[in-house]
Amino acid sequence: MSQTSLSEFSLIERFFARRASRHPHGAELGIGDDCALLAPRAGQTLAISTDMLVEGRHFFADVDPHALGHKTLAVNLSDLAAMGAKPRAFTLAFALPDAREAWLAAFSDGLFELAERFDCALIGGDTTRGPLNLCVTVFGDVPPETALRRDAARPGDDIWVSGALGDARAGLGVARGEWTVSGADAARDAAAFRHALERPEPRIALGLALRGVARAALDISDGLAGDLLHILERSRVNASVDAGAVPRSAALSRLPGDVQRRCTLSGGDDYELCFTAAAENRAAIAAIGEQVNVPVTRIGTISALKAPADQPAIAWHDSAGAPLFLTLQGFDHFHAD
Amino acid sequence: MSQTSLSEFSLIERFFARRASRHPHGAELGIGDDCALLAPRAGQTLAISTDMLVEGRHFFADVDPHALGHKTLAVNLSDLAAMGAKPRAFTLAFALPDAREAWLAAFSDGLFELAERFDCALIGGDTTRGPLNLCVTVFGDVPPETALRRDAARPGDDIWVSGALGDARAGLGVARGEWTVSGADAARDAAAFRHALERPEPRIALGLALRGVARAALDISDGLAGDLLHILERSRVNASVDAGAVPRSAALSRLPGDVQRRCTLSGGDDYELCFTAAAENRAAIAAIGEQVNVPVTRIGTISALKAPADQPAIAWHDSAGAPLFLTLQGFDHFHAD
Numbered sequence: 272m273s274q275t276s277l278s279e280f281s282l283i284e285r286f287f288a289r290r291a292s293r294h295p296h297g298a299e300l301g302i303g304d305d306c307a308l309l310a311p312r313a314g315q316t317l318a319i320s321t322d323m324l325v326e327g328r329h330f331f332a333d334v335d336p337h338a339l340g341h342k343t344l345a346v347n348l349s350d351l352a353a354m355g356a357k358p359r360a361f362t363l364a365f366a367l368p369d370a371r372e373a374w375l376a377a378f379s380d381g382l383f384e385l386a387e388r389f390d391c392a393l394i395g396g397d398t399t400r401g402p403l404n405l406c407v408t409v410f411g412d413v414p415p416e417t418a419l420r421r422d423a424a425r426p427g428d429d430i431w432v433s434g435a436l437g438d439a440r441a442g443l444g445v446a447r448g449e450w451t452v453s454g455a456d457a458a459r460d461a462a463a464f465r466h467a468l469e470r471p472e473p474r475i476a477l478g479l480a481l482r483g484v485a486r487a488a489l490d491i492s493d494g495l496a497g498d499l500l501h502i503l504e505r506s507r508v509n510a511s512v513d514a515g516a517v518p519r520s521a522a523l524s525r526l527p528g529d530v531q532r533r534c535t536l537s538g539g540d541d542y543e544l545c546f547t548a549a550a551e552n553r554a555a556i557a558a559i560g561e562q563v564n565v566p567v568t569r570i571g572t573i574s575a576l577k578a579p580a581d582q583p584a585i586a587w588h589d590s591a592g593a594p595l596f597l598t599l600q601g602f603d604h605f606h607a608d
Numbered sequence: 609m610s611q612t613s614l615s616e617f618s619l620i621e622r623f624f625a626r627r628a629s630r631h632p633h634g635a636e637l638g639i640g641d642d643c644a645l646l647a648p649r650a651g652q653t654l655a656i657s658t659d660m661l662v663e664g665r666h667f668f669a670d671v672d673p674h675a676l677g678h679k680t681l682a683v684n685l686s687d688l689a690a691m692g693a694k695p696r697a698f699t700l701a702f703a704l705p706d707a708r709e710a711w712l713a714a715f716s717d718g719l720f721e722l723a724e725r726f727d728c729a730l731i732g733g734d735t736t737r738g739p740l741n742l743c744v745t746v747f748g749d750v751p752p753e754t755a756l757r758r759d760a761a762r763p764g765d766d767i768w769v770s771g772a773l774g775d776a777r778a779g780l781g782v783a784r785g786e787w788t789v790s791g792a793d794a795a796r797d798a799a800a801f802r803h804a805l806e807r808p809e810p811r812i813a814l815g816l817a818l819r820g821v822a823r824a825a826l827d828i829s830d831g832l833a834g835d836l837l838h839i840l841e842r843s844r845v846n847a848s849v850d851a852g853a854v855p856r857s858a859a860l861s862r863l864p865g866d867v868q869r870r871c872t873l874s875g876g877d878d879y880e881l882c883f884t885a886a887a888e889n890r891a892a893i894a895a896i897g898e899q900v901n902v903p904v905t906r907i908g909t910i911s912a913l914k915a916p917a918d919q920p921a922i923a924w925h926d927s928a929g930a931p932l933f934l935t936l937q938g939f940d941h942f943h944a945d
Contacts, residue, residue: 303842304758305690305826306655306748311648318643319731321745323701325738353642364660364743394656401662402739406701408658411643421641489642505640 282370286379287363287393307394309360315412320350326403331446336374338469339405340381345471346492347409348389349542352478353490355419356411358391366401389475419481419488419546424506428486428547428573431556433474433565435520436495437531438467440538450530452522460522467520471542476563481546484555488546494537496585496597499545503573503583510583512571514597515590536587536597547573619707623716624700624730644731646697652749657687663740668783673711675806676742677718682808683829684746685726686879689815690827692756693748695728703738726812756818756825756883761843765823765884765910768893770811770902772857773832774868775804777875787867789859797859804857808879813900818883821892825883831874833922833934836882840910840920847920849908851934852927873924873934884910 288302300308311317324346326332330339344361351358363382367375386393391409442464444450452460474490481488487506491498495517503510517535524531548556553569560567576583587595625639637645648654661680663669681698688695700719704712723730728746779801781787789797811827818825824839832854840847854872861868885893890906897904913920924932 300755300757305687306657306693306755308691308750308752308755309654309656310752311652311654315648317646317648317654319646319699319745319747320643321699321701321732321734321743323703323734323736323738323741323743325703325736325741328703328736328738350642354645356643362656362658362745364658364745366660366662366665366741395658397658397660397743399660399662399665401665401741404660404662404703404738404741404743406658406660406734406741406743408656408699408701408745410656413645415645415647418637418643418645420637 282375282398286375287396290379290383290393301392301394302396307360307362309394309410312412314414316415316418318351318354318356318411318413318418319408320347321406321408322347322350324405335469336377337381340378341385341470343405343407344382344385344391345473346542347407348385348391348473348475349471349490349492351409351411352474353419353488353544354411354413355417355478355482355488356413357479358389358409358411358475360392360394361386361407361409362395363393364397364406366399366404368400368403414482417482419478419485421487421489421502422505424487424502424508424547424573426508426573426575427550429550429553429569430499430510430512430545430547430571430573431567431569432491432495432518432543432545433477433567434541434543435518435523435566436491436541436543437523437534437538438464438520439471439540440534441523441526441530442468443540444530444534450526452526454525456522456525460525463520463522468540471540473542474544474565477544477559477565480559480563484552484559485546485548488544491541491543491545493539495535495545496537499585500583502545502547503585507576508583509574509576509586510571511574511586511588513590514587514595516568516570518566518568619712619735623712624733627716627720627730638729638731639733644699646731646747649749651751653752653755655688655691655693655748655750655755656745657684658743658745659684659687661742672806673714674718677715678722678807680742680744681719681722681728682810683879684744685722685728685810685812686808686827686829688746688748689811690756690825690881691748691750692754692815692819692825693750694816695726695746695748695812697729697731698723698744698746699732700730701734701743703736703741705737705740726810751819754819756815756822758824758826758839759842761824761839761845761884761910763845763910763912764887766887766890766906767836767847767849767882767884767908767910768904768906769828769832769855769880769882770814770904771880772855772860772903773828773878773880774860774871774875775801775857776808776877777871778860778863778867779805780877781867781871787863789863791862793859793862797862800857800859805877808877810879811881811902814881814896814902817896817900821889821896822883822885825881828878828880828882830876832872832882833874836922837920839882839884840922844913845920846911846913846923847908848911848923848925850927851924851932853905853907855903855905
């Protein structure tokens, strides 16, 4: 909270500091000092993640500010979910081109509605004038021995994903005019895609329930193909994945097959969890999915590298087991999507 | 570390992740997973601060990237110093218009040289393409009972500042052409001002030594007048300050009197500490200043509000005790400076 005063301070006070103080239990000392103070909790380690969202890159300039407030925090909470961490607090730094009151009111509403659902307190921040930029750092508690790390996958593990993949990418494609929805359900499909793009749901309850049951996990922000590879590289293993088993919504199933594949396998912004678990935990994972009301789908298997120095890779196949030779690439912020 | 892959990932790997791994002791799990894991330390609370730096607002477009790397972390470490916290780790999120290798090499050198001096580990981050924006969140340890909070000043306390104030603002004025340096020492003075603006020194050792000795503290980022007011408002007290006692460098003393006053009292970017302490601690504070090799100067006194509902205020006077009626305003990022 340094570098704040006067009109900037009243802006923060009005839209952020007041609501921040509704959650004093999250921190010993919140907004208004040089630092926030966050007391450790017995048996817990602090999980920390930071994400920066930029106009034109992560959202359109005319995005609904309420949805943007939601998404700004949601993508960070999703990182906690992927670690099996319980949300606790966050900081928000942002640059705004000007002090737009109506925009800030809607943005802060979207942000705090999600924060309050997950009991996650705003404990600090910074504001400045500049091209629109939103940077959240989020803090959660996790017992260190049950954290869902990317380096924990083992040969023989099943590979699972939560929810359905590709709807957010389908929504981006509609907005960009890459493809169109048609048929009797066109309006409903378009709305579903847009909702997926603008209001991702962080899978917190699933992440918490998977502690001690799953091995490796991450959230799919850049597309399944690229993100699963991060698990493989960190765990030094290979994967075999049934591309046909990757779950997709009814809406996405109405788009052409090549669009479905592109969206489910390399689309970004899904914020579903991809995780691995021992085969003996299949029933437990299915039960967890029912308990937290999130579909979980088994899509493949982890295997050992053929030689220790091999580059980890994904072998894709169709539902009949025939190999697929796909050229897929994760979303890369220094290349065009 | 979500939303990273391929070329972006190799960029991070080359300039940041490798050097981050030199400090594995700072965290149980650093860069490369969904979250970093930071284990609590016995008897310590985590002090957390976040600052965002924007081109054209906090630095010039043509700034030396090595100096910018230094300053990006320094302003955050300064917040830890102001809390009496010992640096431990930080995250870095940044937006870059393009992947400029030479720029990143110099920036990361400046950043890590400071990080290594204070044993502060990079544990996570995010990179994206966009208008240049740098957001650091920093973590430090402090025993909660000795944290230097803004709300701890008491009537009768002395008011102290570290170092000399105003050189950074003098450097900004020279760069902007608001004033010029002249005389035999002109080149040396200009270099000193520029150094103050570009390479602020976080007063970590002083902040640590002041634990249990000082009461309230903050770092002066927006000018003494505006920042001291934050202590007064949070502590519900008044202050009386001798404007002539506010320490300034020999270089600043060679500028006109009105420029000296403007720079020392309302200039930003000093990153010196302003703190209060009981009068019986004067000798202890002088000894601490010598021990950590940072000048400390007593500039005024805290007093009680005349009525409980009063707005806290600073009464300025000259060194002879005559009242000064100054119109001073702290730096405000939603107004021109």
